Amino acid sequence: MKDKKIGFYLCLLLGYLGIHKYYERQIKQGILYTLTAGLFLIGWIVDCITLYKVAFKMSAEEVIERDRILLEKAKEKELLKGQRRSQAKERAMLKREQYKQDFLAEKNRVAQMKKEKIAFCPKCHSTSLTYVNKRLSIGRAVVGDIVAGVPGAILGGLSSKKGKVKCLNCGHSWKL
Numbered sequence: 759m760k761d762k763k764i765g766f767y768l769c770l771l772l773g774y775l776g777i778h779k780y781y782e783r784q785i786k787q788g789i790l791y792t793l794t795a796g797l798f799l800i801g802w803i804v805d806c807i808t809l810y811k812v813a814f815k816m817s818a819e820e821v822i823e824r825d826r827i828l829l830e831k832a833k834e835k836e837l838l839k840g841q842r843r844s845q846a847k848e849r850a851m852l853k854r855e856q857y858k859q860d861f862l863a864e865k866n867r868v869a870q871m872k873k874e875k876i877a878f879c880p881k882c883h884s885t886s887l888t889y890v891n892k893r894l895s896i897g898r899a900v901v902g903d904i905v906a907g908v909p910g911a912i913l914g915g916l917s918s919k920k921g922k923v924k925c926l927n928c929g930h931s932w933k934l
């Protein structure tokens with residue numbers, strides 16, 4: 759560990775710049791102190807008092823014990839950080855895997871619907887479709903017939919009426 763007296767004097771003279779933190783190799787805290795003028799001078803004053811005690815009032819054993827505890831705490835913090843990082847990595851991996859599986863499942867579903875000639879929305883692949891016939895909607899109060907899951911052959915038959923198909927799921931509409 760660093761010389762406690764040097765640590766104290768650095769803090770006393772330049773603590774508002776966080777120099778004592780750099781001396782103790784607490785770089786992140788040092789940067790924080792530099793940017794905030796020693797935590798708005800409060801951190802500087804507290805550190806001056808603490809480091810004065812460490813340098814002049816504590817016995818050698820007490821100083822060693824204090825350093826040991828500080829080191830342990832720092833290690834624990836690092837360990838926790840590492841755990842959190844690996845957990846986040848794992849979650850991201852699972853998410854990617856799930857996305858891949860969903861993508862493949864959707865691809866299979868679309869291929870199956872094509873094979874069975876089931877009509878589906880080209881945008882969201884929903885089979886909840888509405889057939890909108892303009893002539894019908896004017897003549898009668900009918901806006902459209904739901905053709906959910908109707909085989910393409912029937913939908914193909916409807917195309918001769920020159921209408922539009924609207925997806926009930928995403929609202930996408932297209933001409934037949």
Ligand SMILES: [Zn+2]
Nearest residue numbers: 879882925928
């Ligand atoms: Zn859709």
